[in-house]
Amino acid sequence: GQSEEEIVTPIAQEYAASYRDIPVAIYQIGQKYRDELRAKSGIMRGREFGMKDMYSFHETQEDFDRFYEKAKEAYLKVYERCGLVAKVTEASGGAFSEKLSYEFMVLTDAGEDDIVYCAACTHCANIEVSKAKEGDACPKCGKSTLAKATAAEVGNVFDLGQKYPKAFGYTFKDKDGNDATPIMGCYGIGTTRLMGTIVEVLSDEKGMVWPASVAPFDVHLVSLAGGNADIIAEADKLYELLREHGIDVLYDDRDVRAGEKFADSDLIGIPTRLIVSEKTISQGGVEVVARASGTTTFVSDSAIIEQLAK
Ligand SMILES: [Zn+2]
Structure with a gap:
């Protein structure tokens, strides 16, 4: 449950009063605040966090199941687009529902949940609700034994049934003109914790490694000018060129040592680093370093935009 059910149900009641109006799903992305007693691990568990939450209303159980x-x-x-492998995990419905809910779990020691999962199929359950334990045969496929792991919950979905519509007296007119109670679901992605999980899972010893899909910038432009006006001008020119082509650039034009710039660039973890130096200018191009693999290539000035578009 994303705890906005009491806000959303009356809204749906107002705008979806006929079977013609549903199914309908409403979502928002915003900040949430909780008096979290166990605030810890930076953005993995805080008192303020970003959340995408969605609520859906359906005429029949079949339609709900399809949407779910x-x-x-x-x-x-x-x-997957965030570079993570999430497991759909059986969990308790908590205070919101008596039915099972599903959590999306990413294996990481930075997580706070213990899960058991099967390596041979998709079975995965939070230890809090799992009847089978580590080492038991998989209850779904029987082909493998369950392994235990620590995981971070990055999302969840709940079948809320008719709990909130009933509590608010929300009915819609069905095809025959009778009053019917909709079936409701809710769906959440913890956007802040998702960021924390990406950092935990994809980082290396040098720092963060953002996947391009969620990186704050496409390119980290690093100039090694050492006060040389020609190199500064070339780097500035490249910066403008990249921006003209809609490429988001973080530009490190500080007058500090190369080693410091590279260390900071590794730490921040933008997917692609471009280096402009006396050497690259003399060769008519820029050095391109992929943060994830560390692969370095030299690309000529005329080919750089095309290269980055790949
Ligand atoms: Zn299995």
Whole structure:
């Protein structure tokens, strides 16, 4: 539950009063505040955090089930694009529902949940609700034994049934003109914790490694000018060229040592680093370093935009 059910249900009641108006899904992305007793691990668990939450209303259980599966698949794609492998995990419905809910778990020691999962199929359950324990045969496929792992919850989906519509007296007119109570679901992605999880899972000993899909910038432009006006001018020119082509650039034009610039660049973890120096200018191009692999290539000035578009 994302705890905005009491806000959203009356809104749906107002705007979706007929079977023609549903299914309908409403979402928002915003900050949430909780009096978190166990605030810890930086942005992994804080008293203020970003959350995407969505609520859906359906005429029939079948339609809800269809949408629920679709939402789960969409969430898995979101995590995949963030460079993560998330497991759909059986969990308790908590205070919001008596039914099972599903959490999206990413394996990382920085997480706070313990899960058991099967390596041979998709079965995965939070230890709090799992009847099977580590070493037991998988209850779904039976082909493997369950392994235990620590994981971070980066999202969840709940089948809320008719709890909130009933509590608010929300009914819609069905095809025959009778009053019917909709079935409700809610769906959340913890955007702040997702960032923390990406950092935990994808970082290396030098710092963060942002996947291009969520990186704050496309390119980190590093000039090694040493006060040389020609090199500064070349780097400035490249900066403008990149921006003209819609490329988001973090430009390090500080007058500090190369080693310091590279260390900071590694730490910040923008996917692609471009280096402009006396050497690269004399060769008519720039050095391109991929943060994730460390691969360095030399690209001529005329080919740089095309190269970055790949
Ligand atoms: Zn299995």
